[in-house]
Amino acid sequence: MVRLRAENLRFSYNDKLVLRDVSFSLESGEVLGLVGPNGSGKTTLIKCLSQILKPEGSVFLEEYDLKKMKRQEIAKKIAYVPQYSSKGSSTVFETILMGRRPYLTWSVSQEDEERVAETMTLLGIEEFAFRQVSELSGGERQRVMIARALVQETGVILLDEPTSSLDLHHQMGVMSLVMRLAEERGLSVIVSIHDLNLAARYCHRLLVLREGSVMGCGSPVNLLTSEMVQEVYGIEALVKTEAGIPYIVPVKPVE
């Protein structure tokens, strides 16, 4: 089932065109990896999809046009985890509770608290529930931000480079969690990611961007070829396959 459909998204900062007619669709239960070099428009695309930026073109969510929805309604459908999280003075528990904002009245209901507590247990972060977010390590903080997106109870989650500041262990931890959530709960996830090997391992499909244009969209096996890598990243690379998953061996930059 198609959950999210983007049609001819265009966006420019001042006069610089950053997204050029981007179209794609996202199924439920699917992890879509957004890959491409720096400045290719990944972050902008994610912000356009969550309507933080207002692009030309349309985003349809289960056939509803997002342009016609109120912020509060969108917040119940699409959650967003930014690349850089704030280091606020709140505890982990309260930071995650913020994800309930679209549903909250002034006081916090028992249900809200239970959702937060369950989600913390699910992600294994309950032992630092009452520490300050600013005291956490990068990997811990990333899980807190994902937990906040989860208690928002949306069908779609957008993650902007969730692995960029993590070590290998935590990178795999976060990505396998994302994949598990998609497959077990039918969540649709879009995740921008730099590491092609990690993307190939944990994403069902990849969308390749370069200079704001879609260069290709499909399964990692079909999409990742040495021609594609050379065209998009300007490097010579070998693409091998192990256990059905492609991986990249970079050779040298193309002059």
Place this chain on the structure above:
Amino acid sequence: MDTGELRQRYAGIRRRRILFLLSLVGILILLTGISVTLGSAGLSVGESYLAIIAGIFPGTFEVSDLAETIVWDYRLHRVVFAVLAGFGLAAAGTVMQGILRNPLASPFTLGIASAASCGAAIAIVLGAGFAGGEYLVVGNAFLFALLAACVIYGMSRYHGMSSETMILAGIALMYLFSAVTSLLQYFGTANQVQEVVFWMFGSMGRSSWLKVAIVGTVLAIAVPYLMLRAWDLNALAEGDEVAASLGIPVERSMAIFMLIASLVTAVVICFCGTIGFIGLVAPHITRMITGGDHRILLPASGLVGAVLLLGADSLARTVLAPTVIPVGIMTAFIGVPFFIYLFMRRGSSRW
């Protein structure tokens, strides 16, 4: 830890915060009694409380006319004004720090206080202003403070609303207004210069029941509104983009919150002069104790501000009695060392 245990611990934290809030109210009541007693008339603490209660509920207690006159006509409005002013400045500072996510944000660093001084200086030295007569200085201070807030907001909006732009614009404005004030002092007569300088010190000496009523009315509207939108303040403190993705109309909310914070600041400092320290420090001290949930942070911070300002004013009236030191100087003397001590002890990793 299971779900029930997590919820229990959260309930415990909330109970402790409410206890903190109640103890602040207790301290404030105590301080009010002590502060009303201070002075040359030799009233006891008991007499002062009785006079206060007798004034609110006529016929409950027998108090001497002297005690009632001293308490109600001379002292209590000053105390109540200090409480309201401290609450207002601290609440405004909390909102500014929250939505700008910057520990430096305060009515002072955003140029609002120095704009008010500049407006007052124009009124005192040039005699020019928007309102006439008795309210010339007050009117000018108020309007210049709001003008500064609008300029900062306009500039940062034009540049795309980053909090750094806002602070930078505020600091730039602060220098500009200070320069204008200095220029006016340079050309002013000795009397005018003295009046400007005295205005800028900040003092509770100009309070009256009318001023208490005006500030009280503004706070009675602003504070409940801010409390009602405490969750939006919480979300904005997490970042514009996160707030937007949680369903908050970011730009409109920022504009409303900035406007309210500026209005509260302006209405306070136009009556008592610039007291910069409270709006910066009370929110920091409170945040260290209560954490960042504005549902508790906002009222607690206001109460801390009220306690600080009333305490400072009481000290200012006693240390060199009968000379009264301007409270703006006193707040810095007692507050700054305390503030630095807190930061040395706790570390500045969070604000």
